[in-house]
Amino acid sequence: MTHDHSHHHDHDHEHGTVLSDVELRVRALETVLVQKGYVDPAALDVLIETYETRVGPHNGARVVAKAWSDPAYRDWLLKDATAAIASLGYTGRQGEHMVAVANTPETHNMVVCTLCSCYPWPVLGLPPVWYKSAPYRSRAVMDPRGVLKDFGVTLPPEKQIKVWDSTAEIRYLVLPERPAGTEGWSEEKLATLVTRDSMIGTGLPKQPAEVAA
Known part of the structure; x- marks a missing residue:
């Protein structure tokens, strides 16, 4: 899962990856939270990276x-x-x-x-x-x-x-x-x-x- 918010996760679509309904909802919610300033994209990336690779x-x-x-x-x-x-x-x-x-x-x-x-x-x-x-x-x-x-x-x-x-x-x-x-x-x-x-x-x-x- 990529987190390049400036490209709205186009990376996945460029490689033909089909997202599930849950993944699409998560992406949409993440985008709204970022746009409203409730979530810092950089902090979110660090959190995800931590639980994917370090924890x-x-x-x-x-x-x-x-x-x-x-x-x-x-x-x-x-x-x-x-x-x-x-x-x-x-x-x-x-x-x-x-x-x-x-x-x-x-x-x-x-x-x-x-x-x-x-x-x-x-x-x-x-x-x-x-x-x-x-x-x-x-x-x-x-x-x-x-x-x-x-x-x-x-x-x-x-x-x-x-x-x-x-x-x-x-x-x-x-x-x-x-x-x-x-x-x-x-x-x-x-x-x-x-x-x-x-x-x-x-x-x-x-x-x-x-x-x-």
Whole structure:
């Protein structure tokens, strides 16, 4: 999506891109807001660029990969997630107070916000629609095993499930278990196994065979 407001986004049309009805409405609203002086085009471009390239699950994947490969960093992350995450450059709104919870062979962690949609933007980007939905927010507490099944995750009956409720004061990041068969992998390669849902607890990391070249 281009943001050359002086050309009214003609760039897309020059290349024959067909915009959806939603995209057209967004463009029209953006144009009106800019023309009325309510929105600064430069500020809007910076905001969009931030969430497209700088903020997102790839940040959290890097945190997890480092924790998997560096025991000292893992210990730091579990003791002071805010500082450990900030050391990698991931700070900002919705990530001021972070707590990391580690999955183990005995315990699986899952995160929800029962009141609204508190979510760690600096490491996971913007929350998915389902995370903000009332059914997820209620069922994650009452029937976490059933919710995981809906996401395609079936855990052994003996594995305990802990549900963590994010608030305006604290946001959580799940540290999933490192998949077997990844000994000697670089942090960069390990990060390719980490999914957004595995850091919320509604999913698991990919297996090596899923990303092996």
